[in-house]
Amino acid sequence: MSELVLAPGLEAAAENYLEHIGHADEFGAVDLALNLLDDGVPAETLLLGLIAPAQRRVGELWAADRWSVAREHGATAVSERVVAAIASRVRPEPVLGRVVVACTDGEYHALSTRLLTEVLRLRGWRVDFLGASVPGTHLITHLHQKGPDAVALSCTLPTRLPRAHATLTACQAVGIPVLAGGPGFGSDGRLARLLGADGWAPSADAAADHLQSGGLPSSPVAMDAMAHLADEEYTQLVRRRPAILTGAMDALAGAYPPMARYDDRQMESTAEDMAHIADFLAAALYVDDTAVFTDFVTWTCGVLRARGVPPGALVRGLRVFRDQLREFPRARHLLAEGIHSAHAAETDDADWENER
Template identity: 75%
Template sequence: MTGLTVATARYVELIGEADEYGAIDLVLDMIDAGVPAERVLLDMIAPAQRRVGELWAANDWSVAREHAATAISERAVAAVAGKVRVPPGRGRVTVACTDGEYHALPTRLLAEVLRLRGWQVDFLGASVPGPHLITHLHQRGPDAVALSCALPTRLPRAHATITACQAVGIPVLAGGRGFGEDGRFARLLGADGWAPTADAAADHLASGRLPHFPAPIDALAHLADEEYTQLARRRADLLTTVMGTLMGAFPPMATYSQQQLEATTEDLAHIADFLAAALYVDDTRLFTDFVGWTCQVLRARGVPAASVALGLRVFHDELAEFPRARRMLAAGAKAARTADDRADDGAGDTAVEGAGDRAGDRAGDRAGASAPADAYSETGH
């Protein structure tokens, strides 16, 4: 794999320079040199996209540069698909991102791997509304649906989609980081199977039998407390209240520009959305992992974790009647403090006011708590 590793490093350079022709030529040259198309997709383009996400998270690449690189990789995948065509000799698979999920490149990689293995593939792309997907299933009658969820904030919609597909007799193979790196949320939500990578998904489908794991009885019994439902219903009002409380408790926000205020609002919205997802699956780790990742991304932009902890405390105080949510927020605040303690620049010793000053200085340059598409790109779907 040495030659492919070298080629991957060169590919990252080319897409980072927005050299579309050079990147596509390199990909096609690898195929001409005898590297199987599937390996080019999964061992070259996919790891390059993971590297793009890492460079964005480290603040080495801007969002614009990351987007340009992703667009080129999409063209490169299309070039591979156009060059290597395998006549369909297996069944039919529908490949789609769940409603609200826009990280389509990993899903596209899966679709092309399945085509290379002889499947007839209906690739529906990003954010497919559940009712439209069901209509498609009635019209095409595939053997299975491969459903992608890259962000756990889409899990409630993914659950609805899984249930609807199964109701019309079509099994669902789940994939993507949103379902958990170990597939635990796919199991919880009753998917018919889960695969960590595109080639593993293709292997499962080729076996003719998905690795079924029915959801445990009363797996979602915790939803009876209605914390998820109430939080989702109150989301807009909650964000307005939290933003107002922060502005009153944190004087430096009075000098924020409109752009900085919008970035702060966006960050708070991500906290609310990840908290809601964690409530839906009753998994505190989902929320603390998000907090830890957010602290890492913000620290790379000069924003210490103390600013995140402050926002979590405000949410905690506002959700007085939400015991599960408050426990998760407390765990998130602990994760933020741990991130501060581990910071190489001594951010843990910085006063919140200083954190806010730097947050304001950097808000216009950062992407907030949301990852661009490639931060989640994997060889999986």
């Protein structure tokens, strides 16, 4: 990954920028960014040294329950407008090849791919930015029509990995290499390699460097890399998901009597939480990667803690699934590891309270 050299004063500007987007102040945020551009701060530095860190901070503030979902969405919308303003001011002529940039089907976190798009354009690439949640079949049609040199495919959530796998395989089948990116592929890119991506990059500038270094040599997935799917646990879990979730909610109500007093909003929130457990469990089964599930559990414990909910509440849900899925040995192992991670978070909570 190449190092960004921040212009003098950008650190202070970053605080002002976060203030603007936090109040949905589009004009203030755009003016701040364009003034920095006029003062000589490179456009790529603004994209990756101002907007991208601010967006990461927005996610942290939501997770810490300091910002609402509405405020988070408003901030993201403003940043999208700022990226567009910078892009309209700086329009280099394309001198390299063509790259298609898209989010995998079902993936709606598109700001990072827009940042990548503008960095690639600044570096001289012609870019087709297709945005969020691009259905695989429509992407393939676009590739046939445009004939790009590469596809940059983004996946933020591991729950989208099965669709990402189908998409990147289809791209390669028509002769277009795929550069994978986004935390859904693992912070070290291990899941991108498992699924057969031709390359992986942890950031927009690293992706641009990768493409400029000579393209993407084909690196097909090993024939036995996905052999674990032969046990059909993933397939059966996905196929039986509605019945499993219904049974899990019924079992949870029996194991946790206070649910009888939940209002509609609380019941809906609980159902969503249980669905998230099922979806991350399925993703971990698909790639046979325990960390996909335990990382989700640890992150969820932090989100719940910030909202005054003890990790023990998540443990109840995990145990319900473990009891439900008696015919799923790999899933039960993942759930046991998840319960261990939740207990570890509970212990961390107790230690933190004792130190206060």
